[in-house]
Amino acid sequence: MTLPAAKSIAICVSAVVVTLGVGAMLFVWSGAYNVAASEQHFAVTHWLLDFVKRRSVETQSLLISAPPLDDPDLVRLGGAHYHGGCAPCHGGPGDPRNPVVQQMYPEPADLPIAAPSWTPGQLFWIAKNGLKFTGMPAWVAQNRDDEVWAVVAFLRALPKMSDAEYRRLAIGEAEAPRSGMLELAALGSRAEILSRCHRCHETESSPSANRLVPKLVGQSQAYLEMSLRNYANGLRSSGIMQPIAAELDEANLVEAAKHYAQHRSVGKMASAPLMSEKIERGRRIATAGVPEKGIPPCLACHAGKSAATFPKLEGQHAAYIVGQLRLWRRGLRDRTVQGAIMAAIAPRLTDEQIEDLAAYFESVATMQVPTEAPPPPPPAPPRAPVRRR
Ligand code: HEC
Ligand code: HEC
Ligand code: HEC
Known part of the structure; x- marks a missing residue:
């Protein structure tokens, strides 16, 4: 090809590219594209977006290897978090999605059906990172992979779960309101707040609850309040406790701490320590x-x-x-x-x-009930810089 011919082809190609670019800009600028969630995508756009999502998740999660996920307490913890953190959008067995959520576009997937199409590593990646342009949020505490795996352990068990088993895992023995938007709305009575805590933490009827969830009974009110404030303001990271603590107003936070601090020691006292x-x-x-x-x-x-x-x-x-x-x-x-x-x-x-x-x-014997006497003043803790990250 002669040099002038190559030059004119290059000019033509550039002109076409520039025209297309300007055309696309004009189309976007004109506002003719409809972003309404009430309008469905064209079939081809839908297919393309779905393809982009699947390929992206597959590639981004290639190097993730799953830890053992069969521990029943891990599944239970994941289920209890799912009820408050995922079910309001995704629903669950016997817990249909709220009509408002059904108007999201894309609509949050029906996870009992959708979860099996992903590997544990892919589910982990989605739950940790969220999905851009969909409304699917990232995990609150990005450094708590251990917590995200609990949710994955639950998602693996979800497809075969009956309504009753879902309720037992998600809500536990405590009587809690069903999920839906209620869970995200303002808090109600003291009993209702505590029923939320009882989904995971110990109650009089189930003193040992879940091995992965700390026992609170017997801790001082000061420690419980401090911990809840640290979660609420993000100084202590947990994708499970941060959202719960952040929802408590000051009065409810103090009430909840007081409830556990004053509670009589629950359950049987541990027998003489089994010496090994x-x-x-x-x-x-x-x-x-x-x-x-x-x-x-x-x-x-x-x-x-x-x-x-x-x-x-x-x-x-x-x-x-x-x-x-x-x-x-x-x-x-x-x-x-x-x-x-x-x-x-x-x-x-x-x-x-x-x-x-x-x-x-x-x-060592079950946590002691705190005595009436006020605790001695705290010794000055060693000075350490508070680091931000
Ligand atoms: C605010 C609403 C909302 C919350 C809360 C939410 N999601 Fe989602 N989720 C979505 C939306 C919207 C999508 C996108 C649906 C799609 O792409 O098909 C999605 C997609 C997903 C997908 C991919 C489904 C698929 O097959 O495409 C998984 C898995 C998922 N979410 C898990 C979770 C888990 C686990 C939680 C809780 C830790 C959670 N989601 C919390 C809205 C939500
Ligand atoms: C979905 C399960 C779940 C629910 C519901 C829940 N918690 Fe927790 N809680 C946890 C887990 C898991 C931890 C440990 C988190 C961590 O690793 O920091 C925890 C930690 C705590 C701690 C810190 C304890 C310690 O020894 O440091 C306090 C205090 C606490 N929760 C109070 C509450 C209160 C009050 C409520 C109700 C308003 C509540 N939690 C509801 C699961 C839950
Ligand atoms: C100089 C005092 C000090 C010593 C010594 C100490 N700790 Fe701690 N420990 C603390 C403080 C203060 C906290 C609360 C930290 C916080 O609020 O984040 C804590 C928290 C903990 C927790 C978390 C408890 C909970 O409910 O979340 C564990 C577990 C723990 N320590 C184990 C140990 C072990 C094991 C040792 C001995 C090897 C030890 N600590 C020695 C001061 C101490």
């Missing part, structure tokens, strides 16, 4: 620390008589204790002065020491 080598190893670290590794005795701070805002660990679920110590080792839960104390201690513990300590604390 593991528990004994844990007890030694808890009482004497490991001085050569810079690990202080846990009970210096975690015994009943410590500062009111220091949590008690006696009788707490081992799985929860392990989970929280791992958060500190991953550099999380360190954004408050109190959290920074543990951030300096937890990374010094080995996996085995963490397991031993958790087994020891769980084996």
Whole structure:
């Protein structure tokens, strides 16, 4: 091809591209394209958007490998979160979607039907990152993959779930209002608020509830209030507790903390600690620390008589204790002065020491009911910078 011929072809192609570009801009500018959610896409647009979504999720989630997801407590925790965090849009067995939500476009998928078309890794990616231009939100606490996996564990079980089983997993034994928009609306009475907490936390009739959910009974009111405020203002990250705490107004927050702090110890007192080598190893670290590794005795701070805002660990679920110590080792839960104390201690513990300590604390008698006497004033915590991220 001669040079002038190539040049004129290039000019023609550029002219066509510029014309198309300007045409597209004019079309957008004119407002002729209808963004109404009440109007369906053309079939081809619909197909294209769906294709883009599927290919994007497939590629973005390629490197994600799922942890074991069969733990019934993981499924239960995922189900309890699903009821408040997902069902208002997606519905569930025996819990139809609200008519308002059905007018979203695209309409939130019917997950019992849609979930099996995705692998666990893909479901994880969607639940963690959300989907642009659809209204599907990202997970509130982006650093809490452990929580997102609980939801995935539940989504895997969802397709085969009966209405009754869904209700048991999502709502537990507590009588709670059905989901729908109610859950997102302003809070009601004290009983209604507590019924929400009872979906996951212990009640008089089910004292041990879920091993992955902390026992609250026996903690001081000061610690419970502080924890709820830290969730509400995002200083303690949890995609499960942050939205719940943020919905509580000050009076309700104090009420909820008071309820658990004043509650009589529930359930049977644990029998004499079942001594095993593991528990004994844990007890030694808890009482004497490991001085050569810079690990202080846990009970210096975690015994009943410590500062009111220091949590008690006696009788707490081992799985929860392990989970929280791992958060500190991953550099999380360190954004408050109190959290920074543990951030300096937890990374010094080995996996085995963490397991031993958790087994020891769980084996100690059920959390003690707080005494009438006010707790001693808190010792000045070690100074640590509050980091933002
Ligand atoms: C505010 C409403 C809303 C909430 C809350 C919500 N979603 Fe969605 N979700 C959507 C919308 C809208 C879509 C897009 C539907 C589509 O693309 O077909 C979607 C899509 C999805 C999909 C992909 C379905 C498919 O086959 O395309 C999954 C999986 C999903 N959501 C899971 C969840 C989970 C798990 C939660 C709770 C942690 C949740 N969603 C919370 C609105 C919501
Ligand atoms: C969907 C389940 C769920 C519901 C409902 C729920 N919680 Fe929680 N809660 C959790 C989980 C899981 C954690 C641990 C979160 C973490 O890793 O930080 C937690 C942690 C807490 C903590 C911190 C405890 C500690 O030892 O540090 C407090 C306080 C608390 N919840 C209070 C409440 C109150 C009050 C309500 C009701 C208004 C409530 N929760 C409702 C699951 C739930
Ligand atoms: C110098 C005081 C101090 C020592 C020593 C200490 N802790 Fe802590 N621990 C704290 C404080 C303060 C918190 C509350 C942190 C927060 O609110 O985020 C805490 C929280 C915890 C929690 C979370 C409890 C909950 O309900 O969420 C666990 C688990 C824990 N510590 C385990 C340990 C173990 C195990 C040891 C011993 C190896 C230990 N701690 C030693 C001060 C201490």
